[in-house]
Amino acid sequence: MANTIATPNTAYNTHLQDLIEYPEKGILSKVILKDENCQYTLFCLAKGTEIEEHTSARNATVVGIEGAGKLTLNGEEIALNSGVFVFMPAQAPHALKADENLAFVLTLSEQSQVKKYVSPQTIELIKSTAPLLKKQGQEITKRMYEIMFENHPEVKEQFNMNDQKDGSQPARLANAIYSYATHIDDLEALKSMIEKVAHRHVQTHVQPEQYSMVGESLLQAMKDILGEVATDEVMAAWKEAYQLLAEVFIKREHQIYEQDA
Ligand code: HEM
Incomplete structure (x- = not known):
């Protein structure tokens, strides 16, 4: 798969800190791995970056790696920093602000499954x-x-x-x-x-x-x-x-x- 770091179906490990790179402004993202079901992406946000409220069609998790930010999920503010784990159901409105340089891994889970039947x-x-x-x-x-x-x-x-x-x-x-x-x-x-x-x-x-x-x-x-x-x-x-x-x-x-x- 182009532009991903690891290859699907092949064992892989890394130290996330080695992959972190902050841009001067905005967001730098690296797709660590993508297969038929999931996509694992490292996000590095420069201090002050904001992502406006939006929704995603897929369930997602966020795992904080380093830095500090505020994730607003369904209107509730969550402090995002090292070790914080958040599950975001599909369609839940969310927004983000990086108070400091902020790194986290976002996992987008399964694509919607093919319906197997009609009535x-x-x-x-x-x-x-x-x-x-x-x-x-x-x-x-x-x-x-x-x-x-x-x-x-x-x-x-x-x-x-x-x-x-x-x-x-x-x-x-x-x-x-x-x-x-x-x-x-x-x-x-x-x-x-x-x-x-x-x-x-x-x-x-x-x-x-x-x-x-x-x-x-x-x-x-x-x-x-x-x-x-x-x-x-x-x-x-x-x-x-x-x-x-x-x-x-x-x-x-x-x-x-x-x-x-
Ligand atoms: C359920 C929906 C669809 C069906 C049943 C369908 C069916 C087909 C069939 C039977 C062919 C001929 C294949 C062959 O024998 O060479 C074909 C070709 C093609 N389809 Fe679809 N298709 C669908 C959706 C789409 C969509 C969404 C697009 C997007 C634009 C698309 C674009 C094309 C193109 C560009 C070709 C090649 C035509 C050519 O050579 O001029 N199709 N499709």
Whole structure:
């Protein structure tokens, strides 16, 4: 993994004091280790540095190494110095001020786990849309790319636009969505499709945060093309189902990016 000090799955030890370096102003951070689950980062803050209140999507711990600061967590002020341990649940607002040069290790814990299932009702609804997707899938995916490229023209750079013009990429996406609709309760059966797509996504530098853009465009396209058939219930089921598929891809692509780094 680029820019980390230690290698995942390999024993490592160090004396943290040897890694500490204070910048003249602001923050210097060093990722000590990062694996699929956790990230361990040493933060060195110059005296007077403040980090404004924010939240994190992941659980985190802070272990004070040296110096002095104030960590405000859920509105409560905690003196942060050598030996102090703090657990910060995901989404808890926190802020920090370094009264002196301050060093601590922040551990971001597990990434949100991939949901393993969707509700039986969702499965039934999704499967009921499979025949429509077989018939109108390509109309939907053509519309989906139209919406996405109109709202996010910069994303065109990642695509082969000839494959858009001749319809081959909309056809590939339509096939994938149809396979998913028919096998939503048996993701094992989709393994080879997921592998192929995930590798192509890594080649084309697809990022986790791009999944919401594709999801929104796809759901809008389903509504546009399917019309009245796309009831609120059907759309809610597809929203949930898309989220699951996106998580499966994001997790697999993360692994491939890590292997390739
Ligand atoms: C669950 C959501 C998604 C599905 C089902 C999906 C499906 C696919 C499929 C089937 C392919 C063709 C793979 C091949 O055989 O070569 C593909 C390629 C691709 N996908 Fe996705 N994708 C999804 C999300 C995304 C996202 C979020 C992006 C971000 C922009 C993206 C960008 C691309 C790109 C750039 C390619 C290569 C296209 C080309 O060669 O022109 N996809 N995707």
